[in-house]
Amino acid sequence: MLTPALTAPSSSSCPAVLPFSHSLRTLSFPLVVARLPTSRRPQFRIQASSSSSSQSRMIEQEIPAAERPPTFLREVDEDSSNSSDSVRARFEKMIREAQDSVCSAIEAADGGAKFKEDVWSRPGGGGGISRVLQDGAVWEKAGVNVSVVYGVMPPEAYRAANPSQNGNIKPGPVPFFAAGISSVLHPKNPFAPTLHFNYRYFETDAPKDAPGAPRQWWFGGGTDLTPAYIFEEDVKHFHQVQKDTCDKFNSDFYPRFKKWCDDYFYIKHRGERRGLGGIFFDDLNAYDQDMLLSFATECANSVIPAYIPIIEKRKDMPFTDKHKAWQQLRRGRYVEFNLVYDRGTTFGLKTGGRIESILVSLPLTARWEYDHQPEEGSEEWKLLDACINPKEWL
DSSP, X not given: OOOOOSSOOOTTSSOOOOOOSSOOOSSOOSSOOOOOOTTOOOEEEEXXXXXXXXXXXXXXXXXXXXXXXXXXXXXXXXHOOOHHHHHHHHHHHHHHHHHHHHXXXXXXXHTSOXXXXXXXXXXXXXXXXXXXXXXXXXXXEEEEEEEEEEEEEOHHHHHHHOHHHHTTOOOOOEEEEXXXXXXXXXXXXXXXXXXXXXXXXXXXXXXXXXXXXXXXXXXXXXXXXXXXXXXXXXXXXXXXXXXXXXXXXXXXXXXXXXXXXXXXXXXXXXXXXXXXXXXXXXXXXXXXXXXXXXXXXXXXXXXXXXXXXXXXXXXXXXXXXXXXHHHHHHHHHHHHHHHHTOHHHHHHHHTTOOHHHHHTTSOSOOOOOTTOOOOTTSHHHHHHHHHHSOOOOO
């Protein structure tokens, strides 16, 4: 029978997280902005006002743009020689190039469907590019989105972002800068796995002598695999690419970030993981900033070689209604994690993020059956066992 792991990860099992595992979605983050309505009506989001002790809220308009700008950075950032600002520019360049390469690979694998694109900006600074492909030959839904955002976090959002650092501290509104790429790819074939990845850079801008949090910066992100069926060679290939990428920088990264991934994507009420893991990290600033930028770049560039070969092997495999029903049940687990536990979703909801942006990572279809139990020893049972008891694949 399936046996639960001995201990569930506690909320303190990972360093503090500024969550955009699926969207940092205040002011719109990675899985940012799904397709705008055809009417192109303005979108609004809630932002904390720094002028009131009661944290009154104001509505800020999100503006659709006709074309992609060369950069979403403010001029002061583009012209500054400050090292943190130069990281901003280099990180934006990286995520926009990664978006282009991943979208091209997804379209090539699909063989016909194309991404729809929305570009948007914010009066407060920054903007983003949202690309979504739906109902293709291979992909049921694929989103690959980037954002570069300036904003102000209300104190409750800052506490949600940094639970281990805040304790009883109640900071005032916190100015921030954040940039990231985030993607969730849901194939149609139940033998082809879902993939999620996101990489982001975050700064709080409040100076040390001002109310609110002190200036901080950190990197976060990860890439993880969520199959409905286990093909061991696929999972080993995926994890090997993650390990090879990590080992270029630090031999401790892969085991540390692999465990972090297993712990983070944990559905507590089910006693199981969302999928078969990969790597995940956040609040990462204990290393040289340039090294971490290079690490995030290598991780983003590893997505295509880690994932596309698996898709090419599995996208055309014949399957039955039973296989499809099991995929739909596993997608239900994906939905449960995102809506109940994902810190990015919580952050977005607390800060008035656009709901379409927050939920664009969800599949088009999912399924819930009452008390479904796979037959012991079946392929479905093997997948569930691996989600309950994380394995070392390498």
